[in-house]
Amino acid sequence: MSKKDQLSAIEKIKTESLGLRGSIVESLQDELTGAIREDDQALIKFHGMYQQDDRDRREERAAKKLDRLYSFMIRLRLPGGFLRSEQWLATHQIAGQHSTGVIKITSRQTVQLHGLIKSHIKPTIQTFNASKLDSIATCGDINRNVLCSSHPGESPIHAQVFAYADKISELLMPKTKAYYEIWLDEEKLIDKKEEEDPLYQDRYLPRKFKIAIAIPPNNDVDVFANDLGLIAVIEDNILKGFNIAVGGGLSTTHGNPDTYARLATVIGFTDTEEKTLKAIYEVLTIQRDYGNRSDRKLARLKYTIDKVGVAWFKKELEKRIGFQLADAKPIVLTQRVDHFGWKQNTAGKWFYTVLVENGRVLDTDQLALKTALYEVAKTGKSNFRFTCTQNLILSDIEEVDKQTVHDILEKFGVITHTEKSSAIRKNSMACVSLPTCPLALAEAQRYLPELISKIEPILEKYGLSEDGIVLRMTGCPNGCARSYVAEIGFVGTSMGKYNVHLGGDRQGERLNKIYRESLEEPEILQLLDLLLKEYSIEKKIGETFGDFSVRKEWITYA
Ligand code: SRM
Ligand code: SF4
Secondary structure, eight states: OOGGGSOOHHHHHHHTSTTTTTTHHHHHHOTTOSSOOHHHHHHHHHTTEEEEEOGGGHHHHHHTTOOOOEEEEEEOOOTTSEEOHHHHHHHHHHHHHHSOSOEEEOTTSOEEEEEEOHHHHHHHHHHHHHTTOOOTTSSSSSBOOOEEOOOTTSSTTHHHHHHHHHHHHHHTOOOOOHHHHHHHOOOOOSOGGGGOOTTTTTTOOSSOBOEEEEBTTBOTTOGGGSSEEEEEEEETTEEEEEEEEEOOBOOOBTTBTTOOOBOOEEEEEEOSHHHHHHHHHHHHHHHHHHSOSSOGGGOSHHHHHHHHOHHHHHHHHHHHHTSOOBOOOOOOOOBOOOOOEEEEOTTSOEEEEEOOGGGEEOBOSSOBHHHHHHHHHHHTOOEEEEOTTSOEEEEEEOHHHHHHHHHHHHHTTHHHHHHHSOHHHHTEEEOOOTTTOTTOSSOOTTTHHHHHHHHHHHHHHTTOTTOOOOEEEESSTTOTTOGGGSSEEEEEEETTEEEEEEOOOTTSOSOOEEEEEEEOHHHHHHHHHHHHHHHHHHOOTTOOHHHHHHHTTSSOOO
């Protein structure tokens, strides 16, 4: 077997894991280390956790000849990003008791807690479970949290579309009961037949798999960045079905030309729930059977599709589902935004979209956001919905309760923070990066707010303060804050240095491209000053910065 065809190490770990059990139980019992065994580190991802260490403290600990400061991050499974107020209260309490205390809203509509020590993982999962929350399959080579356009009332059939996120999540859940046995102390299964998994078998997928549902005209989910995207087709306020797009994915690796970002290709339309779910399921089986299991850098569906070709892929899909996909319907995406502040939905209920900078819910000297949300949750008058740009919607609030919620938000400065923040701050996001992300090359969420404070005066100077330019930053080229579909994307190359990408459009239908490499802050600010000046003088009416960058040929597309 040539090296190219050799299975990657993780493939063996998966197939030999006895349904994702491995030796996790033994790893947890080992009191000599805060870490778990190497093979188990791959397996706990399927249970929604990552082993990490505090990178801020690596040098200091190494100098003292101490082990790294290991801890764990846990990510919840929340299809469509929805929590009831009592579940937010539980999350708040768990965060305080077992993690760093910060609740991190992710770019895929869920929450993460960081800094759990090994002995706290089980109690954390058990307490979440008591609130009907789990972390199954939020990481690992499997279908992840399913996204759905999060704005309540964006259309009268929003709830109908939203229900698909749950259905898809259920359809694609692994059959193994390992999670319940290991973390919730449920009895071991005797009859292993119950665990037979026709979808994932014992090898799972070659790589992570991501699904999102967009409800036009808003592409707030960045539907084309997903392995599989559904775009709701709505005519006369009736859901007619979904356009299906396959093969999106953003990650690249610096210096590896074989890796690239790709937007999903629309391959057809399905009109019934049965057909839609069948098509989704079989897209996964094709990826399971044809995805690259040797090189994990080239294992996402986007590479499989480019290897076999879109036409072949569609034909194979139609063979597996037993019907032909209809032609895709025309859809129009015009925006990719969170609607901040108070809005009323089509059923007359109120919702308030809170700006949560980079998804970090915590109390600071400037803003007591975590306390405010806790107080809102205590009233039981609001649901909590997460957006795909790491913000939060307090939703489904009755007219009679609106003032109560408003008063709490006002008291803790949340209204002022949300409404007084600049358009660019509201349209920006950054990934977690340092200190927890092991792959980070540069800062992101800890740095972006400061950088934006330096970009804001430039925008003001050129009369662009109201311009909602989409700006995103990631600490490495994996693209966790989807910087490759931003109008201005910063991608970390090393500490304090970023590639600058330009040319994404406002609605997420065009990838950006590298414009300048490895710039430091003074160079970034100087560059933006020049570009934004030109934009302010020469832009046509309604022209966005991304479109202007393309028209000016600052970057070019083949
Ligand atoms: Fe991500 C790996 C954080 C959305 C592409 N991502 C990681 C890890 C787990 C690092 C690791 O492998 O050890 C990061 C954990 C940091 C930490 O300390 O919390 C991490 N990714 C995140 C989150 C939390 C960023 C955020 O600030 O919101 C997002 C969690 C989403 C969720 O709730 O599931 C997150 N990651 C994304 C996205 C955006 C999206 O999906 O819409 C992408 C780009 C889209 C895509 O998948 O192509 C993304 N993350 C990656 C990749 C590259 C995958 C690839 O195709 O090669 C990695 C690295 C990997 O998997 O090997 C990665
Ligand atoms: Fe970590 Fe890179 Fe993802 Fe940022 S983009 S969270 S640095 S993997």
